[in-house]
Amino acid sequence: MKVLLFFLALLIALPTWALDVVATTSSMGMLAREVGGPPVKVTELAAPERDAHMLQARPSMLRALRDAQLVVAVGAELEVGWLPAAIRSAANPVILPGRPGYFEAAAQVPLLDAGQAADRAHGDVHPAGNPHVNLDPQRMATIAKALAERFARLDAANAAAYRERAERYAAATDARTPEWKRKAAGGSGAVLYHQDGAYLLAFLGQPLLGTLEPVPGVPPTAAHIEGLATRLKGRRGVVLHTPYQPSAGAEKLAGLLAWKSGIVPLDPPSGAGAEQYFALLDRWIEALAAK
Protein backbone atom coordinates (compact mmCIF):
# COMPACT_ATOMS: atom_id res chain seq x y z
CA MET A 1 0.00 0.00 0.00
CA LYS A 2 2.76 2.38 0.96
CA VAL A 3 4.54 1.68 -2.32
CA LEU A 4 1.35 2.31 -4.24
CA LEU A 5 0.85 5.64 -2.46
CA PHE A 6 4.44 6.56 -3.22
CA PHE A 7 3.92 5.98 -6.93
CA LEU A 8 0.61 7.83 -6.88
CA ALA A 9 2.30 10.81 -5.26
CA LEU A 10 5.03 10.64 -7.88
CA LEU A 11 2.44 10.65 -10.67
CA ILE A 12 0.71 13.69 -9.19
CA ALA A 13 4.04 15.49 -8.81
CA LEU A 14 5.09 14.83 -12.39
CA PRO A 15 4.14 17.47 -14.96
CA THR A 16 1.09 16.44 -16.93
CA TRP A 17 1.74 18.52 -20.05
CA ALA A 18 1.35 16.81 -23.39
CA LEU A 19 3.45 19.54 -25.03
CA ASP A 20 5.97 22.05 -23.67
CA VAL A 21 5.79 25.13 -25.92
CA VAL A 22 7.97 28.25 -25.85
CA ALA A 23 6.48 31.30 -27.59
CA THR A 24 8.69 34.29 -28.42
CA THR A 25 6.03 36.99 -27.86
CA SER A 26 2.77 37.31 -25.93
CA SER A 27 0.80 37.27 -29.22
CA MET A 28 2.37 33.93 -30.10
CA GLY A 29 1.78 32.76 -26.51
CA MET A 30 -1.89 33.72 -26.82
CA LEU A 31 -2.24 31.64 -30.00
CA ALA A 32 -0.45 28.66 -28.46
CA ARG A 33 -2.74 28.76 -25.42
CA GLU A 34 -5.89 29.20 -27.49
CA VAL A 35 -5.01 26.30 -29.81
CA GLY A 36 -3.33 24.11 -27.19
CA GLY A 37 -5.75 24.35 -24.29
CA PRO A 38 -5.07 22.52 -21.02
CA PRO A 39 -2.60 19.85 -22.30
CA VAL A 40 -0.12 22.49 -23.48
CA LYS A 41 2.32 24.42 -21.27
CA VAL A 42 3.24 27.80 -22.76
CA THR A 43 6.21 29.95 -21.74
CA GLU A 44 6.67 33.40 -23.29
CA LEU A 45 10.18 34.77 -23.83
CA ALA A 46 9.60 38.46 -24.64
CA ALA A 47 7.66 40.72 -22.30
CA PRO A 48 5.09 42.69 -24.33
CA GLU A 49 6.62 46.00 -23.27
CA ARG A 50 9.90 45.09 -24.98
CA ASP A 51 10.81 45.36 -28.67
CA ALA A 52 11.11 41.76 -29.93
CA HIS A 53 13.55 42.99 -32.60
CA MET A 54 16.11 43.77 -29.94
CA LEU A 55 16.07 41.29 -27.07
CA GLN A 56 19.02 39.83 -25.21
CA ALA A 57 19.06 36.06 -24.63
CA ARG A 58 18.85 35.53 -20.84
CA PRO A 59 19.54 32.38 -18.75
CA SER A 60 15.80 31.97 -18.04
CA MET A 61 15.15 31.88 -21.81
CA LEU A 62 17.80 29.19 -22.32
CA ARG A 63 16.28 27.12 -19.51
CA ALA A 64 12.84 27.32 -21.15
CA LEU A 65 14.27 26.46 -24.58
CA ARG A 66 16.24 23.51 -23.22
CA ASP A 67 13.04 21.73 -22.12
CA ALA A 68 10.81 22.84 -25.02
CA GLN A 69 9.28 20.49 -27.57
CA LEU A 70 8.14 23.36 -29.80
CA VAL A 71 9.19 26.98 -30.36
CA VAL A 72 6.50 29.28 -31.75
CA ALA A 73 8.23 32.33 -33.25
CA VAL A 74 6.85 35.25 -35.23
CA GLY A 75 9.57 34.68 -37.83
CA ALA A 76 10.49 36.61 -40.99
CA GLU A 77 13.66 37.62 -39.14
CA LEU A 78 11.82 39.51 -36.34
CA GLU A 79 13.77 37.55 -33.72
CA VAL A 80 16.93 37.09 -35.82
CA GLY A 81 19.04 39.16 -33.43
CA TRP A 82 18.65 36.79 -30.48
CA LEU A 83 16.55 33.65 -31.06
CA PRO A 84 18.91 31.63 -33.30
CA ALA A 85 21.77 32.20 -30.83
CA ALA A 86 19.51 31.32 -27.89
CA ILE A 87 18.38 28.09 -29.58
CA ARG A 88 21.99 27.13 -30.31
CA SER A 89 22.98 27.84 -26.69
CA ALA A 90 20.06 25.80 -25.38
CA ALA A 91 21.53 22.76 -27.18
CA ASN A 92 18.09 21.21 -27.75
CA PRO A 93 18.10 19.68 -31.27
CA VAL A 94 14.32 19.16 -31.19
CA ILE A 95 13.67 22.91 -31.68
CA LEU A 96 16.26 23.68 -34.36
CA PRO A 97 14.88 25.63 -37.36
CA GLY A 98 13.68 23.17 -40.01
CA ARG A 99 12.67 20.57 -37.42
CA PRO A 100 9.01 19.90 -36.48
CA GLY A 101 9.75 21.57 -33.12
CA TYR A 102 10.27 24.97 -34.75
CA PHE A 103 7.28 26.98 -36.03
CA GLU A 104 7.22 30.45 -37.61
CA ALA A 105 3.91 32.31 -37.81
CA ALA A 106 5.06 34.54 -40.68
CA ALA A 107 5.85 31.47 -42.81
CA GLN A 108 2.16 30.44 -42.75
CA VAL A 109 0.73 33.57 -44.43
CA PRO A 110 1.56 35.99 -47.27
CA LEU A 111 3.67 38.91 -46.03
CA LEU A 112 3.45 42.61 -46.81
CA ASP A 113 6.58 44.03 -48.47
CA ALA A 114 7.93 40.55 -49.23
CA GLY A 115 10.26 40.36 -52.18
CA GLN A 116 11.06 44.07 -52.13
CA ALA A 117 14.65 45.19 -52.35
CA ALA A 118 15.82 45.66 -48.75
CA ASP A 119 19.07 47.31 -47.90
CA ARG A 120 20.59 45.72 -44.83
CA ALA A 121 23.49 48.16 -45.11
CA HIS A 122 21.03 50.97 -44.36
CA GLY A 123 19.72 49.07 -41.33
CA ASP A 124 16.49 47.64 -42.74
CA VAL A 125 15.27 45.16 -40.12
CA HIS A 126 12.56 43.74 -42.44
CA PRO A 127 14.63 42.20 -45.26
CA ALA A 128 12.29 39.20 -45.53
CA GLY A 129 9.09 41.30 -45.65
CA ASN A 130 7.08 42.78 -42.78
CA PRO A 131 7.09 40.25 -39.90
CA HIS A 132 4.45 42.00 -37.73
CA VAL A 133 1.55 39.70 -38.66
CA ASN A 134 0.26 39.61 -35.07
CA LEU A 135 -2.03 42.63 -35.48
CA ASP A 136 -3.92 41.10 -38.42
CA PRO A 137 -6.76 39.03 -36.89
CA GLN A 138 -7.43 37.13 -40.12
CA ARG A 139 -3.80 36.12 -40.60
CA MET A 140 -3.70 35.13 -36.91
CA ALA A 141 -6.71 32.83 -37.50
CA THR A 142 -4.89 31.21 -40.44
CA ILE A 143 -1.79 30.82 -38.28
CA ALA A 144 -3.89 29.25 -35.50
CA LYS A 145 -5.03 26.52 -37.91
CA ALA A 146 -1.45 25.87 -39.07
CA LEU A 147 -0.35 25.73 -35.43
CA ALA A 148 -3.08 23.18 -34.68
CA GLU A 149 -1.63 20.96 -37.44
CA ARG A 150 1.84 21.27 -35.90
CA PHE A 151 0.52 20.44 -32.42
CA ALA A 152 -1.31 17.46 -33.96
CA ARG A 153 1.92 16.23 -35.55
CA LEU A 154 3.77 16.43 -32.24
CA ASP A 155 0.93 15.12 -30.07
CA ALA A 156 -1.37 12.91 -32.15
CA ALA A 157 -3.44 11.87 -29.11
CA ASN A 158 -4.91 15.39 -28.81
CA ALA A 159 -5.02 16.20 -32.55
CA ALA A 160 -8.81 16.49 -32.81
CA ALA A 161 -8.97 18.85 -29.81
CA TYR A 162 -6.24 21.15 -31.26
CA ARG A 163 -8.03 21.37 -34.61
CA GLU A 164 -11.36 22.05 -32.93
CA ARG A 165 -9.87 24.80 -30.74
CA ALA A 166 -8.25 26.48 -33.75
CA GLU A 167 -11.57 26.40 -35.63
CA ARG A 168 -13.30 27.94 -32.60
CA TYR A 169 -10.66 30.66 -32.43
CA ALA A 170 -11.07 31.43 -36.15
CA ALA A 171 -14.86 31.55 -35.71
CA ALA A 172 -14.48 34.05 -32.83
CA THR A 173 -12.35 36.22 -35.12
CA ASP A 174 -14.91 36.03 -37.92
CA ALA A 175 -17.69 36.94 -35.49
CA ARG A 176 -15.89 40.15 -34.46
CA THR A 177 -14.65 41.19 -37.90
CA PRO A 178 -17.77 43.04 -39.17
CA GLU A 179 -17.84 45.21 -36.01
CA TRP A 180 -14.10 46.04 -36.28
CA LYS A 181 -14.53 47.00 -39.94
CA ARG A 182 -17.66 49.01 -39.24
CA LYS A 183 -15.92 51.01 -36.49
CA ALA A 184 -12.88 51.67 -38.69
CA ALA A 185 -14.80 52.46 -41.89
CA GLY A 186 -13.89 55.77 -43.46
CA GLY A 187 -10.85 56.26 -41.21
CA SER A 188 -8.14 58.57 -42.50
CA GLY A 189 -5.25 56.24 -41.67
CA ALA A 190 -2.14 56.74 -39.58
CA VAL A 191 1.53 57.50 -39.47
CA LEU A 192 3.25 54.82 -37.39
CA TYR A 193 6.67 54.93 -35.75
CA HIS A 194 7.51 51.52 -37.27
CA GLN A 195 5.64 49.34 -39.77
CA ASP A 196 4.31 47.23 -36.90
CA GLY A 197 0.66 48.22 -37.31
CA ALA A 198 0.71 47.91 -41.11
CA TYR A 199 -1.23 44.64 -41.21
CA LEU A 200 -4.04 46.00 -39.04
CA LEU A 201 -4.38 49.10 -41.25
CA ALA A 202 -4.51 46.87 -44.34
CA PHE A 203 -7.11 44.62 -42.66
CA LEU A 204 -9.25 47.66 -41.80
CA GLY A 205 -8.85 49.23 -45.24
CA GLN A 206 -7.10 52.32 -43.86
CA PRO A 207 -3.94 53.83 -45.38
CA LEU A 208 -0.52 53.69 -43.76
CA LEU A 209 0.36 57.32 -44.38
CA GLY A 210 4.02 56.96 -43.48
CA THR A 211 6.45 55.87 -40.78
CA LEU A 212 8.58 58.01 -38.50
CA GLU A 213 11.44 55.65 -39.24
CA PRO A 214 12.88 56.43 -42.68
CA VAL A 215 13.79 52.72 -43.02
CA PRO A 216 12.46 49.94 -40.69
CA GLY A 217 14.76 49.90 -37.66
CA VAL A 218 16.37 53.30 -38.33
CA PRO A 219 15.40 56.07 -35.86
CA PRO A 220 13.53 59.14 -37.15
CA THR A 221 15.47 62.21 -38.23
CA ALA A 222 14.27 65.83 -38.14
CA ALA A 223 14.54 66.03 -41.93
CA HIS A 224 12.41 62.90 -42.40
CA ILE A 225 9.72 64.20 -40.02
CA GLU A 226 9.64 67.57 -41.80
CA GLY A 227 9.35 65.72 -45.12
CA LEU A 228 6.36 63.76 -43.76
CA ALA A 229 4.75 66.98 -42.51
CA THR A 230 5.12 68.61 -45.93
CA ARG A 231 3.73 65.61 -47.76
CA LEU A 232 0.77 65.14 -45.39
CA LYS A 233 -0.20 68.80 -44.92
CA GLY A 234 -3.94 69.26 -45.34
CA ARG A 235 -4.71 65.57 -44.78
CA ARG A 236 -6.24 64.04 -41.69
CA GLY A 237 -4.86 61.17 -39.65
CA VAL A 238 -3.23 60.17 -36.38
CA VAL A 239 0.33 59.38 -35.32
CA LEU A 240 0.65 56.13 -33.34
CA HIS A 241 3.54 54.44 -31.60
CA THR A 242 4.08 51.66 -29.06
CA PRO A 243 5.15 52.23 -25.42
CA TYR A 244 8.76 51.18 -26.14
CA GLN A 245 9.18 53.58 -29.08
CA PRO A 246 10.26 57.15 -28.24
CA SER A 247 7.40 59.64 -28.39
CA ALA A 248 9.37 62.79 -29.39
CA GLY A 249 9.10 62.25 -33.16
CA ALA A 250 5.41 61.37 -32.97
CA GLU A 251 4.63 64.48 -30.94
CA LYS A 252 6.67 66.67 -33.28
CA LEU A 253 4.84 65.42 -36.38
CA ALA A 254 1.43 65.52 -34.68
CA GLY A 255 2.16 69.13 -33.67
CA LEU A 256 3.19 70.14 -37.20
CA LEU A 257 0.01 68.62 -38.69
CA ALA A 258 -2.34 69.45 -35.78
CA TRP A 259 -3.18 65.74 -35.48
CA LYS A 260 -3.57 63.60 -32.36
CA SER A 261 -0.82 61.22 -31.34
CA GLY A 262 -1.43 58.02 -29.37
CA ILE A 263 0.38 55.14 -27.70
CA VAL A 264 -0.85 51.58 -28.26
CA PRO A 265 0.87 48.30 -27.33
CA LEU A 266 1.90 45.94 -30.12
CA ASP A 267 1.15 42.77 -28.15
CA PRO A 268 -1.45 41.75 -25.54
CA PRO A 269 -0.43 41.34 -21.87
CA SER A 270 1.72 38.33 -20.89
CA GLY A 271 -0.41 35.23 -20.48
CA ALA A 272 -3.29 36.73 -22.48
CA GLY A 273 -6.13 34.76 -24.00
CA ALA A 274 -8.12 35.59 -27.13
CA GLU A 275 -10.33 38.11 -25.34
CA GLN A 276 -7.33 40.25 -24.33
CA TYR A 277 -5.92 40.03 -27.85
CA PHE A 278 -9.27 41.14 -29.30
CA ALA A 279 -9.34 43.97 -26.72
CA LEU A 280 -5.92 45.09 -27.99
CA LEU A 281 -7.36 45.34 -31.51
CA ASP A 282 -10.26 47.38 -30.07
CA ARG A 283 -7.71 49.77 -28.53
CA TRP A 284 -5.94 50.23 -31.85
CA ILE A 285 -9.23 50.86 -33.64
CA GLU A 286 -10.19 53.42 -31.00
CA ALA A 287 -6.79 55.12 -31.33
CA LEU A 288 -7.14 55.22 -35.12
CA ALA A 289 -10.47 56.99 -34.72
CA ALA A 290 -8.98 59.79 -32.54
CA LYS A 291 -9.61 63.16 -34.11
Ligand SMILES: [Zn+2]
Ligand atom coordinates in the same frame (compact mmCIF):
# COMPACT_ATOMS: atom_id res chain seq x y z
ZN1 LIG B 1 9.70 45.40 -37.34
